[in-house]
Amino acid sequence: xxxxxxxxxxxxxxxxxxxxxxxxxxxxxxxxxxxxxxxxxxxxxxxxxxxxxxxxxxxxxxxxxxxxxxxxxxxxxxxxxxxxxxxxxxxxxxxxxxxxxxxxxxxxxxxxxxxxxxxxxxxxxxxxxxxxxxxxxxxxxxxxxxxxxxxxxxxxxxxxxxxxxxxxxxxxxxxxxxxxxxxxxxxxxxxxxxxxxxxxxxxxxxxxxxxxxxxxxxxxxxxxxxxxxxxxxxxxxxxxxxxxxxxxxxxxxxxxxxxxxxxxxxxxxxxxxxxxxxxxxxxxxxxxxxxxxxxxxxxxxxxxxxxxxxxxxxxxxxxxxxxxxxxxxxxxxxxxxxxxxxxxxxxxxxxxxxxxxxxxxxxxxxxxxxxxxxxxxxxxxxxxxxxxxxxxxxxxxxxxxxxxxx
Ligand code: CTP
Numbered sequence: 001x002x003x004x005x006x007x008x009x010x011x012x013x014x015x016x017x018x019x020x021x022x023x024x025x026x027x028x029x030x031x032x033x034x035x036x037x038x039x040x041x042x043x044x045x046x047x048x049x050x051x052x053x054x055x056x057x058x059x060x061x062x063x064x065x066x067x068x069x070x071x072x073x074x075x076x077x078x079x080x081x082x083x084x085x086x087x088x089x090x091x092x093x094x095x096x097x098x099x100x101x102x103x104x105x106x107x108x109x110x111x112x113x114x115x116x117x118x119x120x121x122x123x124x125x126x127x128x129x130x131x132x133x134x135x136x137x138x139x140x141x142x143x144x145x146x147x148x149x150x151x152x153x154x155x156x157x158x159x160x161x162x163x164x165x166x167x168x169x170x171x172x173x174x175x176x177x178x179x180x181x182x183x184x185x186x187x188x189x190x191x192x193x194x195x196x197x198x199x200x201x202x203x204x205x206x207x208x209x210x211x212x213x214x215x216x217x218x219x220x221x222x223x224x225x226x227x228x229x230x231x232x233x234x235x236x237x238x239x240x241x242x243x244x245x246x247x248x249x250x251x252x253x254x255x256x257x258x259x260x261x262x263x264x265x266x267x268x269x270x271x272x273x274x275x276x277x278x279x280x281x282x283x284x285x286x287x288x289x290x291x292x293x294x295x296x297x298x299x300x301x302x303x304x305x306x307x308x309x310x311x312x313x314x315x316x317x318x319x320x321x322x323x324x325x326x327x328x329x330x331x332x333x334x335x336x337x338x339x340x341x342x343x344x345x346x347x348x349x350x351x352x353x354x355x356x357x358x359x360x361x362x363x364x365x366x367x368x369x370x371x372x373x374x375x376x377x378x379x380x381x382x383x384x385x386x387x388x389x390x391x392x393x394x395x396x397x398x399x400x401x402x403x404x405x406x
Contacts, residue, residue, distance in 0.1 A: 001027065001028045001029065001083050001180065002028070002029040002030075002031065002081060002082055002083055003023065003028055003029070003030060003031070003082055003083055003084045003085065003086055003176070003180075004030075004031045004032075004033050004078055004082045004084075004085045004086070004110060004114075005019065005020055005023070005030050005031070005032050005033070005047075005086050005087075005088065006033045006034075006035075006085060006086065006087035006088075006090070006094070006107045006110070006111075007032060007033070007034045007035070007038040007042070007047070007087075007088070007089070008034075008035045008037065008038050008087065008089060008090055008091045008093075008094045008107070009035055009036070009037025009038045009039075009040060009041060009091055010038075010041070010089045010091050010123050010124065010166075011041065011123075011157040012088075012089040012123040012157075012165075012166040013038050013041040013042045013089060014041065014042050015088070015089065015166055015169065016032075016042070016047070016088055016089065017042070017046055017047065017050055018169050019086075019088055019169050019172055019173060020032065020047060020050050020051055021050060022169055022170070022173045023173060023176070024050075024051070026173065026177065029051075029053075030051045030053070031051070031053055031056070031078060031082065032044075032047040032048075032051055032053070032055045032056070033055070033056045033057075033078075033106055033107050033110060034047070034055055034056070034057050034107075035094070035105055035106075035107055036057075036058070036105065037091075039057060044057050056074070056078070056106050057106075058105070058106060059075075059105055059106045059109065074106075075106055075109045075110050075113050076113055078110055078114075079110055079113035079114035079115075079116075080114075082114060082116050083116055083117075083180055083183070084116050084117045084118070084119060084176060084179060084180050084183070085110065085111060085114055085116055085117075085118045085119070086118075086119045086120075086121070086172070086176050087107070087111075087118070087119070087120045087121065088120070088121035088123075088149075088166065088172050089121060089122065089123035089166045090120040090121060090122045090123070091122075091123070091124060092122070092124050092128045092129075092131070092133075092134050092137075094107065094108070094120075095120065095122060095134060095137045095138060095141065096133070096134075096137050097111075098111050098118075098120070098137075098141055098146070099136075099137035099138075099140045099141055116183075117145070117147070117179050117180065117182075117183045117226060118141075118145075118146045118147070119146070119147040119148075119149060119172075119175055119176045119179050120141070120146055120147070120148055120149070121148075121149040121151070121166055121167050121172045121175075122134075122138070122148065122149075122150075122151050122164075122166075123151055123164060123165060123166035124151070124164050125156060125158045125160060125164055126156060126160050126161070126162030126163055126164045127160075127162075128164070129151060129162075129163055129164040130162075130163075142380065142382060143380075143382055145222060145223070145226050145382070147175060147179050149167045149171060149172050149175045150163075150167065151163055151164050151165055151166060151167055152165045152166075152167055152168070153165065182226075182227055182386075183226065183227060183228060184227070184228045185227055185228070185393050186224055186227040186228045186229035186389065186392075186393065187227075187228035187229070188228075188269075189224075189228075189229045189230070189269045189270050189396075190229070190230045190231075190232070190267055190268050190269050190270070191221075191224045191229045191230070191231050191232070191268065191269070191270045191271070191272060192232045192234070192261065192264050192265060192267075192268035192270070192271045192272070193217055193220055193221045193224070193231060193232070193233050193234070193271075193272045193274065194217060194233075194234045194235070194236075194257060194261060194271075194272070194273050194274060194275035194277075194306075195214045195216070195217020195218055195220075195221070195233060195234070195235045195236065195238070195274050195275055196212055196213070196214030196217060196235045196236030196237060196238040196275055196276070197209050197210045197211070197212035197214070197236045197237065197238075197275070197276050197278070198210075198236045198251070198252065198253055198254040198256075198257055198275065198276075198277050198278045198303075199236065199237055199252050199253060199278075200253055200254065200278050200280070200281035200282060200285075200303070201253070201282065201285040202282045202285060202286070202290070202298065203285060203286040203287075203288065203289050203290045204286075204287070204288070204289055205289050206289075206290070208278060208280065208281065208282060208300070209237075209278065210276050210278060210358070211276075211358040211359050212236070212275070212276035212358055212359075213238060213239075213240070213358065213359045214235055214236065214238030214240050215240065215359075215361070215381050216274050216323075216363060216381050216384070216385070217233070217235065217272075217274035217275060218233070218235075218238070218240050218242065218243065219381040219382045219384070219385040220272055220274060220385040220388060220389070221233045221242075221243050221245055222243040222382070222385070223382065223385040223386055223389055224385075224389060225243055225244070225245060227389060229270075230246050231243075231245040231246055232245060232246055232247045232248075232249070232264055232268065233245045233247070233248050233249070234249045234251060234257060234260045234261055234264070234275075235248070235249070235250055235251070235275075236251060236252065236257060236275060236276075237250075237252060247264075249264075253281070254277045254278050254281060254303040254304070254306070255281075255303070255304075257275060257277060257306060258303075258304055258306045258309070261306055261310065262306075262309070262310075262313075265310055265313065265314075266315075268318065269317070269318060269319065270318070270319040270320075270321070270392060270396075271310060271318070271319070271320050271321070272321045272388070272392075273306070273307045273310070273320075273321065273322045273323060274323050274347075276323075276325065276358070277303065277306055277307075278303055279302060279303060280300035280301065280302055280303065281300065281301060281303050282298050282299070282300060282301075283298075283299040283300060283301045284299065305341070307320075307322045307341050307343070308340065308341045308342075311341040311342030311343060312342060314342065317399070319344045319345075319392060319395055319396065319399075320341075320342065320343050320344055321343060321344060321345045321346070321347065321388070321392065322337060322338070322341055322343045322345075322346045322347070323346065323347045323348075323349065324337050324346050324347070324348050324349065325349050325351045325357070325358075326348060326349070326350065326351065327350070327351055327352040328352075330348055330350055330366075331348065331366065331368065331373070334346050334348040334366070334368050335368060338368055338369075338370070344369060344370075344395050345367055345368065345369045345391055345392070345395060346367075346368050347365055347366070347367050347368075347388060348365045348366040348367075348368055349363060349364075349365045350364070350365060356378055361380060361381060362378055362379065362380055362381065363376075363378070363379070363380075363381050363384045364376055364377060364378040364379065364384075365384075367387065367388060367391045369391070369395065374387070374391060
């Protein structure tokens with residue numbers, strides 16, 4: 001296991017030495033990358049002596065003669081060889097550079113060039129931490145899958161008291177190791193994910209749709225990618241940019257979504273149905289735009305229940321996860337869907353609660369399986385995606401564990 005430890009310019013920079021030490025104790029090889037301002041606080045020699053590796057201090061350095069790497073592409077070499085990038089302490093400026101994608105020095109270039117998981121442990125003055133600019137940069141990074149190890153509250157080097165003190169060494173090391181373990185736990189799985197709403201045409205310009213934004217499904221796809229899965233995303237109309245999945249299929253109607261999913265279901269080891277498939281579609285969509293001539297009566301007919309169809313077509317070993325949007329008798333209704341559609345788990349959303357669910361950034365609910373019910377307090381959809389995948393990893397492990405019979 002090899003990680004890059006980015007050290008940026010703050011009083012807490014000296015604590016990075018202890019972090020490097022603890023990581024080495026856990027068998028992790030550490031390549032330290034220091035920003036110019038970090039070197040005002042700690043000398044690179046400290047890290048070089050601790051890690052036994054040359055510390056990277058600048059973008060274009062004079063390489064020693066026995067190096068095989070040309071300095072101009074060194075960041076690519078490091079980016080490809082590391083299992084994770086940890087930045088501790090991370091200053092407000094570093095977070096801003098990462099959020100904006102500014103490749104101004106070795107560390108920010110490495111951040112852009114690596115596909116390995118990234119963990120940042122911010123440390124700064126309490127007002128800088130609370131500033132909306134910092135908070136919105138953190139939110140962006142979180143959305144892009146960066147793990148943030150929140151700073152602690154306490155006395156700060158600037159003389160103020162509040163949150164902004166670098167998290168404890170153990171907390172940071174544990175967060176990194178957990179992220180490293182997670183980064184591979186879906187390797188070998190091919191996950192088929194449906195997302196977004198469906199649009200059912202009424203006439204060439206009008207449709208019957210719903211308020212689904214697709215955010216939950218896209219968050220699950222992104223998280224699954226980060227955890228090593230091969231991902232196929234089948235999406236109804238959304239305004240979102242799809243993550244770099246293996247295959248992205250854009251559909252509009254529930255019939256198209258059904259076809260796209262049925263065609264790919266056989267190759268998927270896990271299928272997660274987050275899409276808000278329209279339950280009804282106009283029975284006879286008009287070929288021409290319907291004129292406004294008095295009241296209009298639309299006849300709707302139920303669409304095919306795609307998830308139930310997948311449930312009856314599933315092969316042994318395939319995992320199938322559904323969602324349930326409910327407004328009443330939540331758990332009872334969700335459990336009924338779990339059984340009727342032959343699912344391994346169902347994610348229950350209470351869509352009657354304001355501020356969560358459809359269209360919003362946050363969600364809450366419950367993950368229900370045959371044997372347990374995991375409560376999900378209100379959190380971002382990215383965090384919830386992580387919880388859903390954790391539950392799936394657990395289901396897979398239970399499946400693989402041989403049952404002991406008397
Ligand atoms: N679903 C589906 N095909 C449909 C309707 C829903 O595959 N035509 C899937 C959804 O993607 C979701 C799950 O079924 O994963 C539950 O959707 P929901 O609308 O809550 O359930 P319904 O079975 O439609 O039941 P009802 O609307 O009556 O509660």
